[in-house]
Each structure stands twice: as structure tokens, then as C-alpha cells.
Amino acid sequence: MKNSWVIFKTDIQNISRNWVAAILIGGLVFLPSLYAWLNIYASWDPYAKTDQIPVAIVNEDTGVIVRGEQLNVGNQLVDTLKDNRDMNWSFTSRKSAMEQVEYGDFFAVIIIPNNFSEKLASVVSDNPQKADIEYYVNEKINSIAPKITEKGATVIVQKVSSQFISSVNGVIFDLFNDLGIAIESDLPDIQNFENYVFKMEKELPTIHKLLTGVQNDASSAQKIISQANSMVPRAEQITTEGLSSIEKTIDFLTKAQSRLNELAPVVENDLKKVSEIAQSTNEFIQNVQNVQLDFTELDRVKEDLDNKITSNIQTVDSIGKDLNWLKEVANSSNDSNLEENSVEQQTKIAHAIDRTNELKAFLQEAQINARTIDILVKDKEQQMQKTLNDLQKIAQNTSVQLDAFINEYKNTIEPTVLSEVAKAKKTLANAKEMLASIQSTLPEVTRTLNSTDAHIKEGKTTLDQSLAQYPYISDKVNQLADRIRKVQGETNISEIIQLLRNDPQAERSFFEEPIVLKENKLFPIANYGTGMTPFYTVLAIWVGCLLLISLLATDTNHESSVSERAVYFGRLFTFSAIGLLQSLIVTIGDIVLLGVDVKDSFWFILFGFLISFVFMSIVYTLVSVFGDIGKAFAIIMLVLQIAGAGGTYPVVLLPEFFQAINPALPFTYAVDIMREAVGGIVWQRAIRDASFLLLFSLAFLIFGTFLKEKINRKTKLMLKKSRESGLFH
Template structure:
């Protein structure tokens, strides 16, 4: 059978070589599948390389905002950034033009930056931050992939703004942290002092409690004193008013005494001078009488003259005495009513003056009496008369001396002293009046001060009592704080905190702008998207080549009785397999040479491709050879299922459950995986599994064709003949 099948294969080659039409058709069939692969691979070579030609509208309506007296305009900054960005064809336009463009298909998408964009970002400094929004409009009916690309662009914009904003905010915060660290370092001695202060307070808490209790006690005592002082104020006011009245009265009396003294002083001085003159004259007169003979007639005139003179002197002395008594009465009244207001004592010199006046009066009375008694001595007792005259003259002389002495003493001592004392008393009383007047004026202020002090003392007492009531809480909190400081000192070094706060703000800002860097390591690097799609489109083109061959070439030989069905199956399998291998070699050579696909393992790439071609050809050829036109339909259905369920374009995990279920049973699954191993790098455990599955499937279909072709052909031929009766099928 093998020899006959081989002869059929050689005969097919002979016919192809001698018939130029057949050769031309076969040649076209060998190249046609490669075009399918090459064009699709080239089209998907780098689909994101030309996104700069994808039109996207940008509308900036941001009005900016003020943040801590600083103007920010994030929308404007974003526009400036996009103007230098070439990822897409950004068009900066108005909202109306943008929406019209998206609706009519001029733009694939439109991105709106609203008016409150910056202001919402600025709320991060407030207690209630609000998230800013970017509005994205897309027309998805234009293309299924473009919206995903534009959406990625919008996401990139949001990500850039977010990272820039986070970087800026964190930069400000980190600058503050750095400054805080520097300040803490400067204030470290004060911090240490504060810690010690807390510990000192903790030790002094019992003393503080005693002090507060003492303050409350002292406040109560002070309040009682203030209350007593407030009670005494009316009495002090009355006493002050009474004292002022007394001083005013005394001042009036002193003024009166001073006026009287001023008025009486010339008269007293004149009277004293007169008395001194009279006593001198009397003394001189008596001295003259002593030289004369007693003449009773003359004596009578003399005694009468002496009597008249003495009487006048006595009257003058009575007037002087009355003036002195008036002054004394005022002095005594002053001493009695204002003993505490002044030290003036006028009674003593006045008493001395009165005493001397009284002595003078006595002497003058004695002169007068002696002069009057001398009349009785004149008659018969001349000697005795002369003795009486001598005595009288001595008295007169003594009186004259005392009168002169009193005149000098009054003029030089008594009157100046009285004047001085009265002036001093007036000055003292005037000062006392001013003092009492000030006291009187101060009493309302004192009363107000005492009232205010009472109020403040009450409030202070209440506050101290409140502090005393809060003492247990303060005691507990201070102890907790002290214990916490001790714990922190035991577990944390403040110098480490300072080192942590003192950082490089620019470096930290860069860190927070991109805190995590994706360190990508490509175990099996694929240069571009086209290279990644090469396994899928190469495998797909091999299957398509098989379908083209069985669509144009016959799987049977029209020589009845010459060959058996089994011989024909094997012989034509060689022919189809050879053409399929040629198709595959052309596709893979074009992938590398024409498209420049980077293949990690070129030799396995070709070997795996040839194996896949043989397996696919055995599947498709067997289905058509055994089942005829039904087999063609089965091959097409199998192609559709494999395109969707093999995971060639999307990961199988993303496909519906039905395709996930059939995926392990599809030849495409293993063929694509095998080609990926050759393109990216071989993992032999996976490669061997794929090779074994494909080999088993290929052998299974070949075995099925050899065993069931003849039996199945009888049934399909009957169906074929029946279908041709309609003239619809060939």
C-alpha cells in the first residue's frame, strides 16, 4: 500500500510539473496564505506608534484658585504640558466645538477640565477636601480600539495631574517637616527643660494642692477684711466730713483770732507804751516830790494827778487784759477742739502776759491806794509821809521798770510768738484740710476699689476652688504625661525624630511623586506587538492554506478500480502535506526576512512550523477526504472555534466559560504556544507537552482516515449524488 501511495504522490508531482496551469495554481496557493499572515502582522506591527494621529479634543474651563494667598491654575499648567506632549493629536478648543466634533466623529474623544478644577484641589488645605473631576466624552461607535486608547490617554492625564499635585502638596508638607525638624533641634534644650519641668511639677503637685488650699483660706480672710472695711467706710466718711467741718470752724476761729490780734496789736502796743510812759512820768513825778517841801495844797493837786494817771493806766491795763483774754479764749478753744490737728499752744505766753498785766495793775492799784492814803499822812506826820512817798516812789519805779520790761517782752517775744503760732496753726490746719479733702474725695474710689476687689476676690476664689476641684484630674494627667515622657525616653530618641524630620524636600517630593518604580524584567522579551502576534497569524495562515488547498484540489482520483480508497488517502496526503510545508516555509521565511520579526530560536521556529503544517494538513485533509463537503464545513467550523478559543489574541482567562472549556482540546492552543516558545524563548517542559499533543492529534486523524475513508466515502457519495440532483452543488 505504501508503494502504491508513493507512486500516486509521484504521479501528482509529475502532473503538476507538466501542466503549467496546474503549476501556476499550485504556486499561487503556496503564496496566498503567506499574504494573509504578513499583512495582518504588518498591520498590527506597532498599533500604538501612531496614536499621535488620533484626534482628541481638550477643553480647559478652569478658573484657577487662591491657596494661602497664592494663585494656582492647574488647568493652565496641564494645557502647557499637553502642548509639548505627542502621545495623541491634542486639539485645544471650546466646549461646543469639542462636543460637536465627538458627535460627528471629528474627535474620538473630548476631555473637559471644569471651572472648579483648581478650587477643588485647593480644598486639600481645608478640613473638608473635595476630589477634583475631569470629564471624559468618547464616541465608541467609531472604533472598538480607539476608545480604549483615548481612555488610556485620559487616565495618563489624570495620573500626571494627580502625581504632580501629590508631589507639590507633599513637597510643601516635607518643607514644613524639614523646618520643623530644624526648629525642634534649635528648641531641643527647651524641650529637655520642658520634660524636666513636667517632672518637677509632678514632684510639686502635693505642695501645689497645699498652696491652693492656703489661697482659698487667705481669700476668705481677705474677703472678711474687705467686708469689714466696706462696713467702716460710711463711718470713715462721716468722720472725715466731721473733721473737715471742725477744721473749717477752727480755721474760721483762727482767722478771727488773727484778725483780732491784727486789730488789737497796735492798740495793745499803744496802751503798753502809754502805761510805760505814765509809770515813767509817775516815777519821775514822785522823784520830784521827794525834793519839795510838803505843801498840802500842792500835794492835793499832785495826788489827784497821780490818781488820774494811775486810773488811766489801770483802764488801759483793763483793756489790754480784755484783749489778751479774748485771744486766750480762742487759743483755749483751739486747744480743746483741735488738739490732734495742731500743736499750737497760745495759752502759756498769754497767761504770762496776763500775769504781768495783773502785776502792773496791782502795782498801780497800790500806787493809787498809797497816794490816796498819803492825804491822811500829810496832816501831822511829815516823816511818815516822806517815807510813804519814798515807798510810793520805789513802787512807781518798780512799776515803771516792769511796764518797760513788759512792753519790750510783749513787743519782742509775746506778740511775734502769738503771730507765729497762729500762722503755723493756720498752715497746719490748711494742710489737714487738704488731706481730709483728698481723703473725702478718695473714699468713693476706695469704696469702688473695695467693691471691685471683693468681686475679683470672689471670682479668684471661685477659680482657685475650681482649680482645687480639678486638682485630682490635673494630678492624674500630669502623672500620665510624666510617665508617658519616661516611656518615650525609654523607647524613642528625640534625636532620631529630628533626623527623620530633617530631610531633603526635593528628594522626598520626587519620591512621593513616584513612590514605587516598576522594575520590569522581561524573561522572554518581545520586541513589538507585531512580533507578539506572529505566532497567532502564522498558525492561522497555515490553517487557511490548508483550507485553500482542499477547496481547490481534489482529495480523490477519478480512476475507478485502479487504486483503493486507502491508497488514494495516503498518496494524496503526501501531495497535500508537501504543498502545505512549502506554504509554511514561505510564511515563516517572510516573517523573518520581509517583516523583520525577531525570533529567539529560528531553527525550532521552522521545525515547529513544519510539524504544525503536517498536523493541520492531516486534520483538514482527513475531514474533507473522509466526509467530503461536510468535512469542508467541519474544517471551517473548527477554524472559527479555534480563532475564538485558542487564546491567540486575548488571554483565555478573559474569554467566556465555553471557550475556556474547549481551549485544552483545540490544536490551535498548542500550535500557537509552540510558536511562541520559538519566538520568545523555549521552555522545554511546555514545548514537549505541545509537541506530544500535536503529534498525537496528527497520528489520530491519519489513523482515522486510513481506517474509515472507504466506509465513510460510500455514505458520503450517496449523499453527494443526492445533493447534485438539485444542480446547486458540484
């Protein structure tokens, strides 16, 4: 170890005494820092200048009329972007934009199509369609720019979507608010509806029974209407026959009235004759009683008296026949059931017939008594006188009765009969008019019956369908009632109304941004450059090691008594010292010159020393042991570690090969421990990273300590041969 320190001191003295060597070493100390600083500064905040990325906006939206109002979302978007500074927006035509994006003047083109507003407005129709925004990007220009412009396009889509959702939801919640107010005002009706459903559920069996009864009644009504239809022809026949009978009766009464008018003077004359004969008979009998009778003239007197009485009997009998004929006329009127007065008419005529029969009886009795005069004269003159007296009384009584009958006939019988006949004619005329009306109504009755039959058939069909649907309706009503009970048990309609009546503006704001990302940064990093500082600092330290082993010799012109092991450690001290200077300059420069926000600056510098020593152990050992081949190994390790250490992209995003070698790369732990110092140390991770780094260093130091001399003897011949080519030193 003593010889190693001698070699180290000699190297320091040689550098300090040789100004050229000092300048070269100074350059090697600062060069790695420039590599780190320039890369960190370049990536300090790449997204701060996206406003310089040219992106074209083409608005072809023609707008749409929605509920009488013009809507043009494209114009609204253009107005919004004119005040936006996220990118360098240019508003142009499709043709110009496409030409310039192909040439590279624009990184991307966003085209709003002509049906953009129309498709957005289709949300209120029964066939809503999603709106499209065309996006064209020239990925040839730059690998990162397309991602940035894509993000800008995504932001536009999200902004339009959020604003549209906010507007639509604002309208919806305005409607909900109105609906809540309407439901609140209709709450009694809703409760009544619930009660109605429950009542319907309860009354369903009764409704089914009623429908069944109505169905049966409809069937019965169909039968009745069918029977009525079948009876209409008979009714028409009866009406026709009734009209014919009434016509005949009216003709008969008209003839009877004419006959009565003709008969009345005849009957009156006959009654006068009978009265005159009765008076004459009475006078005759009185004369007979007052004179001395000549019995020789008795036969003549008897014959004369008998003839007169016979004539009176015949006249009275003729009157009785006429009265019987009138009675038949009254009966004929009564058979037609047209007037209640026909009963009174029959009674009066019957009375007149009775009076006529009584008069006839008196006359017949007088004739019989007159015929007994001859016997009485022969037997008893005195008795004859008595008979004459009786005959006189009968004649006198007959005369009185005839006068009364004549008076009654003229004042009662004749006017009554004529009045009743006129009434019968009027009643029959009314009956004729009524039957004619009935006859004219029969077609309408037939049409009505047919229409009613059709309606009843239609109603019965509906009833049959209703009864067929009854099980389904009953099931649905029961389900609805069960759901209402369930809803009543699980929800409160007042709460629903309160929910619907929430502030529409607040609801619109909520749906415009329903989720707010509340970011909590556990280890906040100021910017992208700060985030990349660990990687570029570690990379600069490794590059510094490569520069040193490329320019400085790993071997010395030592005496043969100095071992290879002493040379190995002697030059290791020299390389490590220069490496520590490189690490010190780059870490302090990150903090002081660039202003990197490092949470633990002290540990950031110390971790830099640790990484520099570990990397120098690895690189120096490879070159010291393998020579130029070792340099190639160091470069290969650099390439692998840049891609596989997870310095720029997360390890999980790398290909499987790099994911597999990641745990075996020193960069993995070097970058990680520097991140701890920049963001905030979690000592468990920091100790783990430091332990792995020391293990790498220890492994290579052991390898160089024990194998350098053996491997060098075998590689000297290869080194000599390569120098003979004049290409290698």
C-alpha cells in the same frame, strides 16, 4: 502499509505530470502563507502611527490669580501638546469639536473647563476641589481607536497631575526647607520649651496650691472690699463732721485772736497799774518809815494801804483769769492734734499763770502784814517798824517781780500766744484742705472699690474656671511631657531638621515621578506583529489544511482489493506532505520576508512541521471519516479555537465557556509552542505542548484507522443522497 505508499507515490506522479494540478497545488501551498503574512504585517506596530489619529483639544480655562501671580494650567497644557506627536492634536472651539466628533472627523474630544486652574489652585485653601477634564469619544468609528484615545487622555491627565504634584510639592518642600532652617535656629528655644514642659509638669502641684491660695485671698479681698464699701458712708460722715469741727475751731481761734488783740492793751495797762501801785506802795512804806507816824492817822493809812493792795490783788486775779482762758484755748488747739508747738504754748501759759499766782500770793501776804500793823502799833512799836521793813522788802520785791513779769509778758507770753494761735489757724486750714480733698476723693474711692470688687469677682471667676480646668490641663501637660520623652527616645530632632532641609528640587523631582518602572523583559518581543506571529502562523496552517480538504479528494479510485485503511494512510501522506510545504513556506516567510524577530528559527520551523502534521491529522481524519460533515466539524473547531485558544487575549480574560474548553483545543498548545520559539524556549513548556499535540494526532489517527471503514459504510448513503441535490460534490 505498502498500498498506502503506492497511493502516495501515485498522487505525487499525477501532480507532477498534470500542470493544472501542479498549479492548483502550488496555489494551495502559498495561499495560507499570504493569510498569515498579511495579518502579521497589518498588526506589525499599530501604535506607531497614533500620531495620525485626530483628537480635538478645547481649552476654556480662564486661569486664576494665586498669591499675586497668574496661573493658567490649560494654556500650559496646550503649549505642551503642540510639541507632542503622540496623536494628531487639533485645537478648536467646543462647538466645532463636538460637531466633528459626532460626524467622525475626530475620534475624540478633550475639553479643559474654564475652572480648571481655579480648582487646581484650591489645594492651598481649606476646601480643595478636584479638577475635571471632559472627554468625549466616538466609539462607533472603530473598536480599537477609543482605547488608544482613552490612553492619550489618561496620559494627559497623568502628565498634568504629575506636573501639578511636582509644583505643589516643590512649594511644600521649599517651605519645609525654610522650616528646617527656622527649627534649626530655634533649636535652643525648642529645647527650652521641652525643659519648660518638664518644669511645668514638676510645678503643677505648686501651681494648684498657689491657685487655691489666690482663690482664698480673692474671697478675703472681696470681704475686705465689701467692708470698706460699707465703711465709706461712715468715712463720709466723719469727714463732714471733721470739716464742721475744723470750721468751728477756726471760727473760735479767729475770735480768740481778735480777743487777744483786744485784751493785750488791757492786760498791759493792768500790769502797768499793778507796777505803779507796787511802786507807790513801796514808796509809801518808805515814807512811812522815814516819818514820825501819827497813829491817829493809822486807820486812814491802813485803810488806804489795804485798798491799794486789794486793787492790786483783783487786777492780778483778772490777769490770771485771762491766762487761764488762754490755756483753755491752747488745750482746745491741742485736742485737735494739729501742732506739736501747742505743748510749748501750754507750758509758757502755765508758767505765766504760776507767776501770776505767786504775785497774787505776795500781794495777799502784804495785805495780811498791813492789816497786822494796827496790832503791832498797839503792842510793839518796834515790832511795827520791823513789820514795815518787812513790808517794804515785800513791796520792793513785788515791784521787781512785776517789772520782770511785765517784761516777760510783753516779750514772750503775748507774742508766743499770738504766734501759736496763728499757727493753729494755719494748721487747721491745712487740715480743712486735706479733709476737703479727702471728701472729694471719697466718690472716686467708692468707684475704685466697686471697680476693684468687680475685677476681683471677674478674677475669682477666672480662678474658679482655672481650678475647674486644672485636672484637664494637668492631664494634658503630663501627656505632652510623656510624648516629648517618647519622641526623645524614638527620634532625633537633628535628623528631622536634616530631613526638612533636603534639596527642594530633588524632592520635587521625586514626587513628579516617585516610582520609576524598571522594566526587565525576560523574553523580549520586538513589536506587536512579532507577538502575533505565533497565532497567525498557527491559524494559517489550519486554514491551509481546510483549503486542501476542500479542493482535494480524501478518497481514490482504487481497486476493491485496496482497503479503506490503506486509502486513509495513503492520502494522509499526500495531505501531510503538502501541509509540510505550507508550513515550511509560512515559517520561512515570517523570518525572511517579514523579518520577524524569532529567537530560535530552527525550532520555529520544526515546530511548524509538527503543528502542520497534527492539524492535518485532525482535519483529514474528520473529512476522511465523516465526509462533508467532517468539513463542518473542522470549520467549527477553527471558530472555537480562534476565540478560545488565547491567541489574542489572555485566557483568564475570556468568558467561562472558552476558559473551560481551552485545555481541549489543539490551538492552545500549538500557539504556545510557537511562542516559545519566538521569545525563547523553556523546554519544560515546549515538551509539554509537543506532547499534547502528539496526543491529539495519535487520538485522531487511531480514530481514523479503526473507525473509518465502519463509519464510511454508514455515511455513503447520506453522501449519495446529498449529491442527488446537485449542491454537493
